[in-house]
Amino acid sequence: MIVEGKQKIWADYQKDIPDDHYYYVRSCIRQSFFPASEVTFLDITRNKLGKDFYENPYHTTCGGIAYHSDSIPQETAMTIIARQFALMHESGYENYVCSCITSFGCYTETLETWHEFPELEDRIRQYLWDSCKKEFAKPKYLAHSSDIIYKFRHEIAKQAKYKLVNVKTGKPLKVVEHIGCHYSKMFPSKGFGGAEYPHVLVGMVEAWGGEVVDYPERRHCCGFGFRQYLIQANRGYSVSNTHKKFESMEPYEPDLIITNCPGCPYFLDRWQYVIAEQTGKTYSKNGYGIPALTYEEVAGLVLGYNPWDLGLQIHQVAIEPLLEKMGVEYDPKAKYKGINNKDLGTPENPINIKLI
Amino acid sequence: MIDFGFSISKSSHIQMDNVDLKLFNKLEALNPDISTCMACGLCTATCSAGNFTDASFRKIILMLQRGKDKEALEKVKKCMMCGKCILVCSRGINTRNILLSITRIYNEEDK
Ligand code: SF4
Ligand code: SF4
Secondary structure, eight states: OOHHHHHHHHHHOOOOOOSSOEEEEOOTTHHHHSTTHHHHHHHIIIIISOOOEEEOTTOOOOSHHHHHTTSSOHHHHHHHHHHHHHHHHHHTOOEEEESOHHHHHHHHHHHHHHHHOHHHHHHHHHHHHHHHOOOOOOOSEEEEHHHHHHHTHHHHHHTOSSOSBOTTTOOBOEEEEEOOHHHHTSSGGGSTTTTTSOOHHHHHHHHTTOEEOOOTTTTSOOSOOTHHHHSGGGHHHHHHHHHHHHHHHGGGOOSEEEEOSSHHHHHHHHHHHHHHHHHSOOSSTTSSOOOEEEHHHHHHHHTTOOTTTTTGGGSSSOOHHHHHHHTOOOOGGGTTBOGGGOBOOOOOOOSSSOOO | OOOOSOOOOOOOOOOGGGOOOHHHHHHHHHOGGGGGOOOOOHHHHHOTGGGTSOOOHHHHHHHHHTTOHHHHHHHHTTOOOOOHHHHHOTTOOOHHHHHHHHHHHHHHHHO
């Protein structure tokens, strides 16, 4: 691989991101999978970067999970999205930022479909009026929240307390970056770097001192795939995808996986437990597995947030080996303490993947 | 081992760094038209043998490119050299000639 050539191609795919005044919508599943990621995102952007982010308490799910699992028709999903746009309009904002890649894909798909079929947009306007007595305006700008962190990655690097560097060896950490399929595989022009060379996470990793691993199955899906997971009998498809990725990345001995989608960090993390219990294999020499984090969690670690405030104890794969490598100070006894020292309970130790 | 009610299927992943393409390169040097194949599958759709067996010119080429020589040669054996695939190939590839070259080149290696 000629690295310079690849970097040049990556640099060619850029998109403009507005500087300030964003309307933020949360993800329904991310809040339960990674409870602190969105709070951390808002804290970083509002308090560390001084940006204006507005949240409307009346916003709902985008309907993406139901849409992709064929439980609701596209018109229903579009009407839900139209309502979200109406709330943004009522709040006086034009730059729409969503936390979820599934939502980002649904919003992009909806806007593109309305562009191609304006009569459908008219119909959705009518549906929204009939159901909610609301009118919407389309956002002037649509971004995924990882785009925002990407845009301000160098500002974050300037405020960094830790780097993605192994403090014992002084070498950059080897990082696998995994982009959600719906970020740029459906509409390549909507993501930094397109579908082939998405740069959104690469940019963060490099700005914060890490080194990106280029492995054969890098662009392969994490395995979530909605219907593949939602029905138990189909889950073999899901875990087989994830297994394929781990087999492919293993020889490169990654220290960390960074992701920007709700499904990817969840499945790349939890399936390591299932793979270990089914095959007896873990994908790190120390038997702990490879930590899979959201980009907000990685940004939080770099900025010196307490790992337990970032919710890193909720992950299946133990985070401590990574904290040791980065030199992050942490209190091992506080791992399973929640807010106000509430005891969260200690998980059972799995058979084949080490936890403590 | 825990039974989760589902299991992991074997990966079809091929590590290309470990594939030896010496014979395929020889085949390609003798039949440069092979590189114009776009895997459209017209040959396979029209194949007389393919109707009754798993013969598929498109798959044979793909398998040889991926280093799955043994599986490809099994398919080659099913071809009856009728030449229908030459007539339909959207790229005008001399498919039958390639099949003959494969038999010669890959079997020479066996000797
Ligand atoms: S020559 Fe062989 S591969 Fe081609 S159509 Fe005939 S039987 Fe099929
Ligand atoms: S018809 Fe020709 S181009 Fe199409 S798959 Fe067969 S050999 Fe290739």
